[in-house]
Amino acid sequence: MQDTQLYQQILGLEHPWRVTGVVMKRERRTIEVAVECADQVWACPECRQRAHLHDYETRRWRHLDSCQFKTILVAEVPRVKCEEHGTVTVKVPWAEKHSRFTAYFERLAIDVMLECSISAACELLGISWAEADGIKQRAVRRGQARKQATAMPRLCVDEKSFGRGHDYMTIVTRADRLKSATVEYVGEGRDTQSLDGFWRSLTPEQLKSVEAVGMDMWGSYLKSTRAHLPDAERKIVHDPFHLVRYLNQAVARVRIAEYRTHKAMGDDRLKGSKQLWLYGLENLPERWQLRLEQLQNQKLKTGRAWSIKEYFRDMWTLSDGRRGAELLPRMVQLGDSQPAQAHRGRRAMLHRHLERIIQVFAHRLTNAPAEGINNKIQSLIKKAYGYRNRLRFKTDIFFHCGGLDLYPTLSQC
Ligand SMILES: [Zn+2]
Structure with a gap:
């Protein structure tokens, strides 16, 4: 031949x-x-x-x-x-119009970029950074153009900071598919308008299909959802993912205050324990298990705050929704009787939002999809050493977490 x-x-x-x-x-x-x-x-x-x-x-x-x-x-x-x-x-x-690569090559480049950082992909494929970025942007545009307006029964709204400083994006995740949660929308900032854009992008049928929206107790998102989603009060849920985040922040504050008091007295028991308290009990690495046990035996304020947080986390694993709904207000009261200062403001907030917290049991909105997406986005930020450019951050989120059909079609080649 x-x-x-x-x-x-x-x-x-x-x-x-x-x-x-x-x-x-x-x-x-x-x-x-x-x-x-x-x-x-x-x-x-x-x-x-x-x-x-x-x-x-x-x-x-x-x-x-x-x-x-x-x-x-x-x-x-x-x-x-x-x-x-x-x-x-x-x-x-x-090849597609304007591309300098064949469809086969683009498909390979997309696969490589899905697995590693853009600089590693450039090295492996022998292409420039601008070329790799072009392939990625085209892939996202292609995927979004192909996307169908499907039903969205369960959603989760979250804010995400990127780069340095206080730059935020609003991220809406479709959370009804446990193993394949997808980011449906990325909006600039974290105010009411940031989320309004999402609601406006939905068709009337899609709006009707929304059964539950998990979100933080953040006024802007509540306001936007109430303004756009029919029967919003019944559908808004303050989900465990966000509640646990508040409680984690509270634990961190208690630790800092206690660490300073101890330090002034020459006591460094809490030194180097910052990360330890952020873990849930079941995820605590083995190397820290003994240390946690020792610290918990010393009846520290930080240890108490951590236990309250863990009680809350346990609540969400209850399979009996009714029992969970009964227990939750009692948990909040138990929190009230605890002396941990930093939980006080949180407790008042929990009381105010209790009804929407309890709705979690009716809707069975779990942590897993939102947490999975959050971890994925966090690893993107880490891989990119932070993002200086909003557009690039957005493209990367859709490329890696959008569940889009990114590949060019193969015709004859
Ligand atoms: Zn013509």
Whole structure:
């Protein structure tokens, strides 16, 4: 078999496209595959009207490597003249418009970028940072264009800070699919308008399909949801994910205060324990288990605050919703009798929002999807060493957590 025939078959090219030459450039570790179009009758790619051949444009696309050689497709692509659209380049079957990579290569690049950081992907694929970013942005645009307006029974709204300082984004997660929670919307900031954009993007059918929305006790999100979602009071839930976050913050404050008091007396028992108190009991790494036990035996204020938080966490695992709903107010009261200062403000807030907290049991909105997405986004921020650019942060969230169909379609190539 001749090399041209071999590549014709590997590339899956069909009439009118054919491989006319294969050249190996050993010193550049490159194989160039020349492709030509044999057609003489042309149609405008925009309107499909018959058009006249204007000239040819030489274009190059990076394809999947042939063994260790970079493989480049080089084609003389006809440009046609349409009365309505002017001079237009005809579509090629192996790549999308404006791309410098074949669809096969883009698919590989997307797979690699889903698994590793953008700099590692550039290194592995031998492409520039700008090229990788272009592939990623195209993939997200493609995925969003294909997205259907489906029902969204369970949602979770959350704020997320990125980069340095207090830059926030509002993130809406679809939380009804336990193993595959997806980010549906990313809004700028964390005020009422940040969430309004999401509600406005839904079709009337989608709005009707919403059964429960988990959110923080954050006034802006409550306001926005009440303004847009029919029967919102019955659907808004202050979910365990957000409640536990408040309690964790309270534990951290108690620890700092107690640590300072101890330090002034030359006591460093709490030194280096910051991370330890942030874990839930079941997730505590083995190396810290003994230390936690020792600290808990010393009847510290921090230990007490941590126990209250753990009581709350236990509540959500109850399988009997009614029992959970009965127990929760009692838990809040138990919190009231505890002397831990930092829980006081939280307790008042819990009382105020109790009804929406209890709704968790009716809706069975679990922590897992929101926490999963939160962890995924946190690891993106870590991998990117923070984001200086909002748009890039948004693109990355949709690329990794949007559940989008990112891949270009393969036609002949
Ligand atoms: Zn046209």
